Amino acid sequence: MTLQAMTRMRNAVLAAALVLASTLPIAAQSTGAGSTLSGRMRGFLGALGRGTAGDSAAAFFPRHGDWTWMQTLVDPPAVRGVGSWRFPGTETRKAMQPGGPLCNSLAWSGGDFGPWEGALVMQVMVHPGGWRRVTPTRFVPPGASSRSPTFVEWRREDDRWVVSALGDEGFHWTPPPAETIRNLVTRDTMPTGNTALAAGQPWYIGNEMLAFGGRWYLKYGLPRRIAPDQLRRVGSLGTVPVYVEGGAGRHDHSVLYVPVRPGELHPYQVSGGSSCDAY
Numbered sequence: 001m002t003l004q005a006m007t008r009m010r011n012a013v014l015a016a017a018l019v020l021a022s023t024l025p026i027a028a029q030s031t032g033a034g035s036t037l038s039g040r041m042r043g044f045l046g047a048l049g050r051g052t053a054g055d056s057a058a059a060f061f062p063r064h065g066d067w068t069w070m071q072t073l074v075d076p077p078a079v080r081g082v083g084s085w086r087f088p089g090t091e092t093r094k095a096m097q098p099g100g101p102l103c104n105s106l107a108w109s110g111g112d113f114g115p116w117e118g119a120l121v122m123q124v125m126v127h128p129g130g131w132r133r134v135t136p137t138r139f140v141p142p143g144a145s146s147r148s149p150t151f152v153e154w155r156r157e158d159d160r161w162v163v164s165a166l167g168d169e170g171f172h173w174t175p176p177p178a179e180t181i182r183n184l185v186t187r188d189t190m191p192t193g194n195t196a197l198a199a200g201q202p203w204y205i206g207n208e209m210l211a212f213g214g215r216w217y218l219k220y221g222l223p224r225r226i227a228p229d230q231l232r233r234v235g236s237l238g239t240v241p242v243y244v245e246g247g248a249g250r251h252d253h254s255v256l257y258v259p260v261r262p263g264e265l266h267p268y269q270v271s272g273g274s275s276c277d278a279y
Contacts, residue, residue: 040161041139048124057106062089062162070167072149105168118169123150185212185235185242196239198258210268213253217268223260
């Protein structure tokens with residue numbers, strides 16, 4: 001066989017190999033563990049079902065590029081609207097952490113109750129398997145329609161499948177008029193004239209709940225001594241200032257403090273909250 005003939009044969013073999021590769025399903029071209037789309041979906045459901053909305057679940061999201069979260073806000077029996085948010089892949093882990101916008105959707109949280117029934121993580125717990133593929137890249141819970149607000153959609157990134165969009169439901173809560181709420185703490189950060197101590201106030205003596213930021217707070221434990229430079233004022237109840245610890249994040253209002261004696265403050269802990277919430 002001449003060199004020219006051998007070259008033609010080699011080129012023909014290479015061309016045939018390229019054609020074959022192009023006709024294979026994308027999943028079949030990747031040999032990594034869980035490289036098929038169905039396998040990736042099962043792995044993602046397993047990570048959410050274990051309540052690990054940290055590195056385990058975040059590993060299924062893009063390393064670069066954006067992805068979309070859609071949440072349908074409901075106030076049974078009505079639907080109040082649909083919100084859509086885009087997150088850079090580099091921000092996914094941060095958005096899943098307590099206080100992040102995705103925590104309640106993707107993590108089991110502590111507190112007095114678990115996730116709301118419409119949250120994606122709750123849907124995964126109710127339906128740990130059998131999610132139905134309704135388009136080449138979109139899955140919905142068993143029995144749900146192809147237009148279900150709860151879904152997971154995928155795309156290819158480099159050599160793997162990653163989440164490109166997901167959706168779930170959130171509870172739309174319309175707060176009652178402020179004038180109807182007892183013991184409503186108003187937001188402020190600066191001293192507003194004369195201040196008073198909680199000791200002697202009817203709401204303090206009667207162990208009544210406080211309302212702040214759409215949450216209720218219960219008195220717990222005993223008063224404790226906290227240096228003024230370790231506190232940050234966030235509101236007032238009448239003339240009584242209300243604080244959080246100075247090291248707390250800007251939205252971390254899980255514990256409030258009211259002064260009962262000079263240098264001593266009584267903590268109030270959020271009631272009905274979860275570790276995902278940042279009050």
